[in-house]
Amino acid sequence: MKVGIDIGKGARGAPAMMDLEELLATRLLVQGNSGSGKSHLLRRLLEQSAPWVQQCIIDPEGDFVTLADRFGHVVVDAARTEAELVRIAGRIRQHRVSVVVNLEGLDADQQMKAAAAFLNGMFDAEREFWFPVLVVVDEAQLFAPAAAGEVSDEARRVSLAAMTNLMCRGRKRGLAGVIATQRLAKLAKNVAAEASNFLMGRTFLDIDMARAADLLGMDRRQAEQFRDLQRGSFVALGPALSRRPMPVTIGDVETSARSVSPKLMPLPETSEEAREAIFQRGPEEIRQPARRYTPPPPTPTADILEQLSKPRETAEETSQPLFPEIDTVERERLLTLVMSEIADDPELPFRTPAVLYQDFLVRCRIRRVPGDAVDLPDFKRRLAIARTGVSPETAQGETWRIALDLSKGLAEDIQPIFLIIALAAVEGRPCPANLALARAYGSHSANRARRLLTYFEERDLIVVRTDLTGKRIVVFPDLGCETAPDQPDRADEATLPREAAE
Structure with a gap:
C-alpha cells in the first residue's frame, strides 16, 4: 500500500509529499545545525506517519514524550537495567506499540548503553514479529560518533554496533532508520552512508557544507546555499522525496516539545529588598540544620590486622566458576x-x-x-x-617439532607440501612422487611440484640430490635426516594429457 505523508511545502508552494513505503525501504538522514529545525521536522514526520506505521523514538533530551498524550506512544524510561530494556524492546515488536525511549537524566555512557540495549532488543526479535517500525534517533552523533570522545570505549563500541545494525541490516528485519545529526563530520560514515534519503538544513562550516553537497550531488558553488536556509527549511533528495534536490519548508505540528527556544525578556528593576534577599536566610533555611561533615571514626588497628590475616582460600573455595571448566x-x-x-x-x-x-x-x-x-x-x-597423517608417536618427537617450526615461515597454501616431504624424511620413507605432491597442492601439473621443491631449496630448507640410479633424495639439514630414494612417476606422467604433464 502506497501512503504519502505531507511534510510541508515544496517548490512553488506545492505540497511536499514523502512516500512512507519507500522511506521504510531506503532510510533517511537529517542534518542541520542547532536551531535549524531538525526536531520540528522529526515531529512533523512522526505526527503525519503515526496512524500508518509503528514508531520508536530514541530521545536523548525527553523532547518527544509529549507524543504520548496525542498519539498514544508509550514512554519508556531508560533508567533500567540493560536486560530489562532488551525484554521491553522484544515485547514492543510483538505487540506493535509505538514508544518513546526517554534517555533524559542519564550521563553520556549510560545513554549510549541504554540505546544500544534497546536497539539490539528490537533487532534480535523473533522473525514472526518483524513488522515495519520507523526508528527515529535524534542527535545520532551521540550514539554513532565518528571519533572517540570522553565516553568509554565499551559504550562507544556497543552503541556504534547497534546503530550500524539499524542502518545496514535493519531493513530486512523491518527496522527503518531515521537519524538526525547536527554535523555530518561528527557522525560515523558507515552509518550515514546507508541512508538514501536526505534532508539537509542550515549549516555554516565548510566541511559540513561540502559533505552535504556531495551527498545531494551538488557542486561546491551550490553548497553556499546551506548558509542561507531559514529555520525549518531544508533541501530534500531521495527516492521517497524527490529525484532532484528540492527546497522544502516544514509544516506546522500538533504537539510541542517540553523545551523551548530562549526568548528575550526585560530584566526587573533591582530593588533594595532584592539585594537583601540574596544574602538573607529565609525561614525555611533557618529551620534546616547546618550540615557539617563528620568524619567516620577510625578503624581500630586490631580490626585491620585481623582482616589482613584472614586467609583468602576460604573465599575462593566457596566461589563457583561462572562457566564449567573445559576438558x-x-x-x-x-x-x-x-x-x-x-x-x-x-x-x-x-x-x-x-x-x-x-x-x-x-x-x-x-x-x-x-x-x-x-x-x-x-x-x-x-x-x-x-x-600429513603424522602418527602420535612421531608427533611427540623433537625432529617433528623442528619441522613444524620451519614450516611457519612459509605461505599457508604450501605448508602442507613441505610437511608431507618432511614427514617422509623423518620416517625414512621414499620422497613422494611429483604427481602426488601436485595433487596435494590442488594441481595436476608435475612441473608445479618441481617448482615447489626448487622454491624450498632456494629458501635453504632442503637440499635435493640424486643417487647413482638417478632417483631423487630430499635432505633436510636442519632436521638431520633425509628421504629414501623416490619412486619415478614417468609412467604416470605418460598416461596424463600433455598439458597436465607440462
Whole structure:
C-alpha cells in the first residue's frame, strides 16, 4: 500500500509529499545545525506517519514524550537495567506499540548503553514479529560518533554496533532508520552512508557544507546555499522525496516539545529588598540544620590486622566458576578427530579454505566440541598438519617439532607440501612422487611440484640430490635426516594429457 505523508511545502508552494513505503525501504538522514529545525521536522514526520506505521523514538533530551498524550506512544524510561530494556524492546515488536525511549537524566555512557540495549532488543526479535517500525534517533552523533570522545570505549563500541545494525541490516528485519545529526563530520560514515534519503538544513562550516553537497550531488558553488536556509527549511533528495534536490519548508505540528527556544525578556528593576534577599536566610533555611561533615571514626588497628590475616582460600573455595571448566584433553581429541575426517576427503586439495572451514565448524557442532570455535588461521595450521597423517608417536618427537617450526615461515597454501616431504624424511620413507605432491597442492601439473621443491631449496630448507640410479633424495639439514630414494612417476606422467604433464 502506497501512503504519502505531507511534510510541508515544496517548490512553488506545492505540497511536499514523502512516500512512507519507500522511506521504510531506503532510510533517511537529517542534518542541520542547532536551531535549524531538525526536531520540528522529526515531529512533523512522526505526527503525519503515526496512524500508518509503528514508531520508536530514541530521545536523548525527553523532547518527544509529549507524543504520548496525542498519539498514544508509550514512554519508556531508560533508567533500567540493560536486560530489562532488551525484554521491553522484544515485547514492543510483538505487540506493535509505538514508544518513546526517554534517555533524559542519564550521563553520556549510560545513554549510549541504554540505546544500544534497546536497539539490539528490537533487532534480535523473533522473525514472526518483524513488522515495519520507523526508528527515529535524534542527535545520532551521540550514539554513532565518528571519533572517540570522553565516553568509554565499551559504550562507544556497543552503541556504534547497534546503530550500524539499524542502518545496514535493519531493513530486512523491518527496522527503518531515521537519524538526525547536527554535523555530518561528527557522525560515523558507515552509518550515514546507508541512508538514501536526505534532508539537509542550515549549516555554516565548510566541511559540513561540502559533505552535504556531495551527498545531494551538488557542486561546491551550490553548497553556499546551506548558509542561507531559514529555520525549518531544508533541501530534500531521495527516492521517497524527490529525484532532484528540492527546497522544502516544514509544516506546522500538533504537539510541542517540553523545551523551548530562549526568548528575550526585560530584566526587573533591582530593588533594595532584592539585594537583601540574596544574602538573607529565609525561614525555611533557618529551620534546616547546618550540615557539617563528620568524619567516620577510625578503624581500630586490631580490626585491620585481623582482616589482613584472614586467609583468602576460604573465599575462593566457596566461589563457583561462572562457566564449567573445559576438558582440554577431550577438546583436543575431538578436534583431532574432526581434522582427520576432513583430511581423508579425496577432493580436499581442490576445495577452498573458506568452504573447508565452514565444513569444519559444522562437524565441530555435530561432535559437540567444547570451548570457543577455532579461528580460521588456527584451522589452516591444524589442517596442514592433519594432511600429513603424522602418527602420535612421531608427533611427540623433537625432529617433528623442528619441522613444524620451519614450516611457519612459509605461505599457508604450501605448508602442507613441505610437511608431507618432511614427514617422509623423518620416517625414512621414499620422497613422494611429483604427481602426488601436485595433487596435494590442488594441481595436476608435475612441473608445479618441481617448482615447489626448487622454491624450498632456494629458501635453504632442503637440499635435493640424486643417487647413482638417478632417483631423487630430499635432505633436510636442519632436521638431520633425509628421504629414501623416490619412486619415478614417468609412467604416470605418460598416461596424463600433455598439458597436465607440462
